Amino acid sequence: xxxxxxxxxxxxxxxxxxxxxxxxxxxxxxxxxxxxxxxxxxxxxxxxxxxxxxxxxxxxxxxxxxxxxxxxxxxxxxxxxxxxxxxxxxxxxxxxxxxxxxxxxxxxxxxxxxxxxxxxxxxxxxxxxxxxxxxxxxxxxxxxxxxxxxxxxxxxxxxxxxxxxxxxxxxxxxxxxxxxxxxxxxxxxxxxxxxxxxxxxxxxxxxxxxxxxxxxxxxxxxxxxxxxxxxxxxxxxxxxxxxxxxxxxxxxxxxxxxxxxxxxxxxxxxxxxxxxxxxxxxx
Amino acid sequence: xxxxxxxxxxxxxxxxxxxxxxxxxxxxxxxxxxxxxxxxxxxxxxxxxxxxxxxxxxxxxxxxxxxxxxxxxxxxxxxxxxxxxxxxxxxxxxxxxxxxxxxxxxxxxxxxxxxxxxxxxxxxxxxxxxxxxxxxxxxxxxxxxxxxxxxxxxxxxxxxxxxxxxxxxxxxxxxxxxxxxxxxxxxxxxxxxxxxxxxxxxxxxxxxxxxxxxxxxxxxxxxxxxxxxxxxxxxxxxxxxxxxxxxxxx
Numbered sequence: 001x002x003x004x005x006x007x008x009x010x011x012x013x014x015x016x017x018x019x020x021x022x023x024x025x026x027x028x029x030x031x032x033x034x035x036x037x038x039x040x041x042x043x044x045x046x047x048x049x050x051x052x053x054x055x056x057x058x059x060x061x062x063x064x065x066x067x068x069x070x071x072x073x074x075x076x077x078x079x080x081x082x083x084x085x086x087x088x089x090x091x092x093x094x095x096x097x098x099x100x101x102x103x104x105x106x107x108x109x110x111x112x113x114x115x116x117x118x119x120x121x122x123x124x125x126x127x128x129x130x131x132x133x134x135x136x137x138x139x140x141x142x143x144x145x146x147x148x149x150x151x152x153x154x155x156x157x158x159x160x161x162x163x164x165x166x167x168x169x170x171x172x173x174x175x176x177x178x179x180x181x182x183x184x185x186x187x188x189x190x191x192x193x194x195x196x197x198x199x200x201x202x203x204x205x206x207x208x209x210x211x212x213x214x215x216x217x218x219x220x221x222x223x224x225x226x227x228x229x230x231x232x233x234x235x236x237x238x239x240x241x242x243x244x245x246x247x248x249x250x251x252x253x254x255x256x257x258x259x260x261x262x263x264x265x266x267x268x269x270x271x272x273x274x275x276x277x278x279x280x281x282x283x
Numbered sequence: 284x285x286x287x288x289x290x291x292x293x294x295x296x297x298x299x300x301x302x303x304x305x306x307x308x309x310x311x312x313x314x315x316x317x318x319x320x321x322x323x324x325x326x327x328x329x330x331x332x333x334x335x336x337x338x339x340x341x342x343x344x345x346x347x348x349x350x351x352x353x354x355x356x357x358x359x360x361x362x363x364x365x366x367x368x369x370x371x372x373x374x375x376x377x378x379x380x381x382x383x384x385x386x387x388x389x390x391x392x393x394x395x396x397x398x399x400x401x402x403x404x405x406x407x408x409x410x411x412x413x414x415x416x417x418x419x420x421x422x423x424x425x426x427x428x429x430x431x432x433x434x435x436x437x438x439x440x441x442x443x444x445x446x447x448x449x450x451x452x453x454x455x456x457x458x459x460x461x462x463x464x465x466x467x468x469x470x471x472x473x474x475x476x477x478x479x480x481x482x483x484x485x486x487x488x489x490x491x492x493x494x495x496x497x498x499x500x501x502x503x504x505x506x507x508x509x510x511x512x513x514x515x516x517x518x519x520x521x522x523x524x525x526x527x528x529x530x531x532x533x
Contacts, residue, residue, distance in 0.1 A: 047394070051394060119390075121366070123384050280368070
């Protein structure tokens, strides 16, 4: 036993370790490893919802009821404001609010993807992507509870149903993919810059009024309309809402959503690869 | 391939982002006796928690980490666990690592003890299905009685330690990293925990234990390292390293 500078201490003669894989490979392994553990984030997301409604009789169906109450309340006055008949306006509003809750839920909770899981990130090495999948899954569970309203509404209002309604499924898949990159991106930026979550909350609030959720797109004319149509939040909403209402989405919606997905995934992956290992230091 | 942990010139530097870094820097430079402060290329204040550390930990080793507060013991454990990626140098782990760093990992205060057992198991990569099969055994070991079905919020800190200890030691990792939290808990439980720990540790390939309790380290470990301000000062038998530590702290 001797004193020595740390450099000379206890080498077994192997000067170098096998080269570590590159950042992009590690980021990809993180995403793939997280996807393999679907049981983990699936169960955690279910657990999140259960805990939110612990002790309540109706449990997560309060989500459904709250949305229904809001739709009924607004359905009394708003059709007159927009000169629409209630039979057309109420389904539009209901589906719009349901989809909007998912979009805003993912954006707002996405800021907390990593910050909210600090105790886990600091103690156990699980893939970081788990937290993002969990956030998206949780919001889709809420969506699932809310969507119960749709078949009910269709029965009550005797709306015709045709096969095109199934087009909302690919729309939801695309929404989920966008949810993942968004919660990874917002989660990282929020962990590093703590001013981001309130900024996002305010931004989403503004976008809510700029996106046709409670007001119909047809109420808007002129150049502003073409700007609103280009808004990715409108596109995201339209590809799910339109098929559920039995109408075709705007011609621009799918292309805009596909471009958003490609750009978002690219940007999200690049930043994730670059800063993934920093997340544990930030939270 | 047998389990091993290898570190090459590993450094860990924490950037400090909080506002007023200049005054903070002044303050810390003047008062600190532990850790290393410096500035990085962009003139941010950084804390050098580990500096140029090279070490091999092989199969069969029971390594004690000795050092004062702020010497980098916990940081080293987190690097070995794969939680902190080194900011410099390289770390390579062979084998399944399990880290018991603090008692309260991912405990949800509103969920019951039973639910938390399953959740904690998930974070240790165990499917809820497999974990549910073990819940009874784990619950029995905790001696929590009907508290196991109460929200963890109602637990005393000793009860929480029992719960965490029972879950953490219900698995058999190849490489086990521990901070000294296990010393908590009441005397009756401690005796029980000790026996369980003995079985648990003897089943692992590598143990790394950070503690201030030299008697604990002497009992559990067959090798020790001494950290001082993030640097590796000495490696050797536990008694020798403890002696060096004592002589350096005066």
